[in-house]
Amino acid sequence: MKTPVFTATRYMTAAIITLLMLFPIYWMVITAFKTAEELTLAVPTFWPRQFMWENFAHVFKTIPFAQYSMNTIIQTAGIVFLQINVGLMAAYAFAKGNFIGRDKLFLLILAALIVPDQVTFVPVYVLLSKLGWINTYYALIIPNAASAYGIFLLRQMFKSINNDVIEAAKMDGANRMQVLYGLLTPMAMPTVTTVVLISFIGSWNSYFWPLIMTNSDKMRVLTLGIAKMRDSIAGNEAIMFHQLMAASVIVIIPIVIVFAFAQKHIIAAMSNSTFK
Template sequence: MKSTMMLVSTRTLIASIVTLFMFFPIYWMLITALKSPEELRLAVPTFWPETFMWSNFLNVFETIPFARYALNTIIQTVGIVVLQINVALMAAYAFAKGNFMGRDPLFLLVLAALIVPDQVIFVPVYVLLSKLGWLNTYYALIVPHAASAYGIFLLRQMFRSINNDVIEAAKMDGANRMKILYRILTPMAMPTVVTLLVISFIGSWNSYFWPLVMTNSDKMRVLTVGLAKMRDSIGGNEALSIHLLMAASVTVIVPIVVVFVFAQKHIIAAMSNSTFK
């Protein structure tokens, strides 16, 4: 009994230490965002702001076109999330419940797409979008990411776990394929759908490489590219402007934290059903 309690205490201690190490950079970013430039220049760093400078968050909007970057990021993220979820739902339904020639080899090709990074395909895609006249537009930010191979895999695994009798009963009632998918299967797979939504949201919100190469004006830049531009603009003067950079960074990560906190139970439920079948 004592050995068991000691083991639990040791695990708790280790978990607490790891959590502190992982949380400390976020904590430091937050308190830096709330400090004044004078406090940041002190020889000995302070672990708690002497004066909370909430105005730093407002000053970010005056330093860079933050509102425009945020609008672009929201449009990009919403567009990608909506497309990825709908494409994944339809493709997963076909791979899980469809019966057509080449179904399994095609699914293997989808899985193969998981190992191909954007950096490998961006040159031909860039040339294609250039010929279409889509560079520096929302089309270039959204359309190339309309499909998610991981999302298709995740939903396929969920749909395969649903008994075919449910679908046959819906067909007997006169439901077509789209009604079966969106009114029956999607509610049953809601934890997985929410998980895909969160993954797609985080990936789109944090996207940096693709918006960087596809846009070249402040009118179309997203938050990640805007923060990088802001960082480069204060090169050599970090002590004077690092509080603004940290304030902008905190503002950017808040939506991700909020979405993850509200959706974490769905993510756990979905991952428990995502084994390969």
């Protein structure tokens, strides 16, 4: 039986953990509004003495922020679109298909989860270079067209759906694409939303791949823009750190908005992600 002391301790522990996790974000936001003089104080302040909105305007003057934003949006939209559609079709095949080597191929998909980009980027870079795709949107998007983790989540969700539902749809004349997009996808919407969220965050925050595949401001993304700002103030971080934090705040706003709308689906999706 849960006692009042146990309940109070649980809520207090949860509150402390939440504060510890949110404090870095809070510190980043208030730092973005501080003045250079306030940053150099011996005793740090936990609330800006004066809100400096000019810090955000300075970001747009330091780097071609509009161009970087457009590149990031195009990259993210392309990757999310491809990952969710490739993931849906692959998951449908692995969950409901019946072909030789299905389970072994799925194990290969899972094995891809442990292979970092740093291991495969050399052959991929050589291939894209021969195709003439370096410094193009193709290089930013196509190598990330599929997500092993997204396929895994969707496959687990599809396996939990009764086959009788699919057979009934086929008897009504539905083809495979209609079954997948008209029946299974709506039923798996929490998992689909979670995969979209994971893909969006990963694409929006991507740094290593755009750094390797682009070499001009015309194709740079926001993460590289922040790195460029950091390099431009090298040696003066102590007095220019507020502008770097202002850029970081602008970049994370879309992620916060998307997560706020999608968070209710995450727990439902994760509850169906156990290996079957």
